Amino acid sequence: MSTPLSPAPALRFGVNYTPRRGWFHAWHDFDPGxxxxxxxxxxxxxxxxxxxxHLxxxxQPNRTLVRASAxxxxxxxxxxxxxxxxxxLVDGVQGHLSSFDFYPEWTRSWHHRNVFTDPEAIEAQALLLRTLGRALSGHPHLIGLQLGNELNNLVAHNPVTVAEVDHYLDTLLAAARDGLGEGGGLVTHSAYDDAWYGDDHPFTPEASARKGDLTTVHPWVFSANCAGRYGPRSPQVHHLAEYGTELATAYATDPDRPVWVQETGAPEPHIPAADAPDFARATLLNAAGCDRLWGVTWWCSHDVDRALADFPELEYTLGLFDSTGRPKPIAEALSTTATEIRTTTAPPTPRTTALVLDCAPATRSVSGPGGAFFDTWTRLRQEGVRPAVVLAERAEDxxxxxxxxxxxxxxxx
Structure with a gap:
C-alpha cells in the first residue's frame, strides 16, 4: 500500500476579475449587487x-485630484x-487593460506628459498609490497593492530608458509602501513578456525580479507566437508558466524570492476551446512543481460581452464564465485541479539541475519561445529533467x- 502524499504548501489559486456586465466600464455605474x-x-x-x-x-481625472468616491x-x-x-490584490494605475489604454486627460493632447519620465506625472501616480494604500491599509482580506497592470505596454507612446524605468518603479513602489504602511500587504509591479524576452526592452528582467516584494510573470501563449510555433497541445505550451517561473527565479538576487504566475489564460484561437481544459490543468500542475511558486491567477473571470465593440477576438472568450454567467468547461478544470494540488500533491523539491543562461540585454530573445535557450530547456523537460535556470554570472557562486x-x-x- 502506498504512503499518502503530504499536502503541498499553501499555494494560492485565483482569477483576475472582469465584471460580467459592462466590462471595466462598469465602474461608471458601480453596482454592488x-x-x-x-x-x-x-x-x-x-x-x-x-x-x-479600477480605471x-x-x-484621478486631474493631476492633483484623486476622487474619494472612486x-x-x-x-x-x-x-x-x-x-x-x-x-x-488591487492594481493602481490602469493604464492598460485588454488591448485598451486608459490615460487621464491631463496626460494627453497639448497637456501631454510622458508618464514614465515627467516628474509631475510620476508624483501624480505616487499620490494615487499613496491614497489607495491608505484607504485599503488594514483590510484583513487585502493581499497588497500593485503599481498597475503591465505598465510596460505604455512604452510605445512614452519613450523611456532602463535607468528611467528603474527610477519610476522605485518611486512608485516606495509610494505604495508608504500608503499601506509596513506590514500592510505586498507591494508589487507587473510587466508583459517583452520584459523577459524583448531585446532592448526598457523594462528588464532584473527590474521584474528584484523590485517589489515578489516577482510577477504573465506567461501568455501568444508571446513570441509560442502556441503558433509549437502547437496548442505541445509541451512548450503546457510548460510555459513553469518555465516562466524558473526563468524569473534565475534573475532574482534573493534565492528564496517567490514568483507569482499572475496572468495566464487560454486565448482562442491560440488554444482552441476544446483544448482549454487540458491546457489549464497542465499549466497548474506543471507550475506547481516550482518550489518558489506563490500561486497562479487565471485571466480572466468572465467573457467580454459581444455587445461591446472593438476588442481583439481573443478577448471575448478568455473567461471562466461566459457573458451570461454560465461556467465553461475550463472553469471546472481549473477548480478541480487547484483542489487536487492543494490536497494531494507533495511539496515540490528543489531542482538540482540547472541550465545556464548567458544572454546580454540585447539578446534576451534567446530565452523566449523560438530561442535556443528556451528550446533546450523544454527539450530537457521532455526528457524527464526538471531544469532550473541559472544566470551565467552566478554559475560559479x-x-x-x-x-x-x-x-x-x-x-x-
Whole structure:
C-alpha cells in the first residue's frame, strides 16, 4: 500500500476579475449587487483570491485630484470580496487593460506628459498609490497593492530608458509602501513578456525580479507566437508558466524570492476551446512543481460581452464564465485541479539541475519561445529533467547554488 502524499504548501489559486456586465466600464455605474453576484460565482469554484482593476481616468481625472468616491468604490469591492471569502490584490494605475489604454486627460493632447519620465506625472501616480494604500491599509482580506497592470505596454507612446524605468518603479513602489504602511500587504509591479524576452526592452528582467516584494510573470501563449510555433497541445505550451517561473527565479538576487504566475489564460484561437481544459490543468500542475511558486491567477473571470465593440477576438472568450454567467468547461478544470494540488500533491523539491543562461540585454530573445535557450530547456523537460535556470554570472557562486539546491549545471544552447 502506498504512503499518502503530504499536502503541498499553501499555494494560492485565483482569477483576475472582469465584471460580467459592462466590462471595466462598469465602474461608471458601480453596482454592488452585480459585483457580489460575480464574486460569489468565483468563490464557488473554490478559488481564494481575485486581482482587481479600477480605471486611472476615473480615479484621478486631474493631476492633483484623486476622487474619494472612486476610491470608495474600490474599497467597497474589496469588502464584497471578503464577504465571499476572497482575498484581493488591487492594481493602481490602469493604464492598460485588454488591448485598451486608459490615460487621464491631463496626460494627453497639448497637456501631454510622458508618464514614465515627467516628474509631475510620476508624483501624480505616487499620490494615487499613496491614497489607495491608505484607504485599503488594514483590510484583513487585502493581499497588497500593485503599481498597475503591465505598465510596460505604455512604452510605445512614452519613450523611456532602463535607468528611467528603474527610477519610476522605485518611486512608485516606495509610494505604495508608504500608503499601506509596513506590514500592510505586498507591494508589487507587473510587466508583459517583452520584459523577459524583448531585446532592448526598457523594462528588464532584473527590474521584474528584484523590485517589489515578489516577482510577477504573465506567461501568455501568444508571446513570441509560442502556441503558433509549437502547437496548442505541445509541451512548450503546457510548460510555459513553469518555465516562466524558473526563468524569473534565475534573475532574482534573493534565492528564496517567490514568483507569482499572475496572468495566464487560454486565448482562442491560440488554444482552441476544446483544448482549454487540458491546457489549464497542465499549466497548474506543471507550475506547481516550482518550489518558489506563490500561486497562479487565471485571466480572466468572465467573457467580454459581444455587445461591446472593438476588442481583439481573443478577448471575448478568455473567461471562466461566459457573458451570461454560465461556467465553461475550463472553469471546472481549473477548480478541480487547484483542489487536487492543494490536497494531494507533495511539496515540490528543489531542482538540482540547472541550465545556464548567458544572454546580454540585447539578446534576451534567446530565452523566449523560438530561442535556443528556451528550446533546450523544454527539450530537457521532455526528457524527464526538471531544469532550473541559472544566470551565467552566478554559475560559479557556490553559496548561491547551494542555497537553491543546485548540484549540476548544464550549459545552455
Amino acid at each position: 452585480r459585483v457580489r453576484e460575480d464574486l460569489a460565482q468565483i468563490a464557488g469554484l473554490g478559488l481564494d483570491h481575485v486581482r482587481v482593476f 486611472w481616468p476615473l480615479l 476610491v470608495d468604490q474600490l474599497v467597497r469591492l474589496v469588502d464584497l470580496a471578503a464577504e465571499c471569502g476572497l482575498d484581493v 557556490t553559496a548561491y547554488l547551494a542555497a537553491r539546491g543546485i548540484t549540476e549545471l548544464i550549459e545552455g544552447k
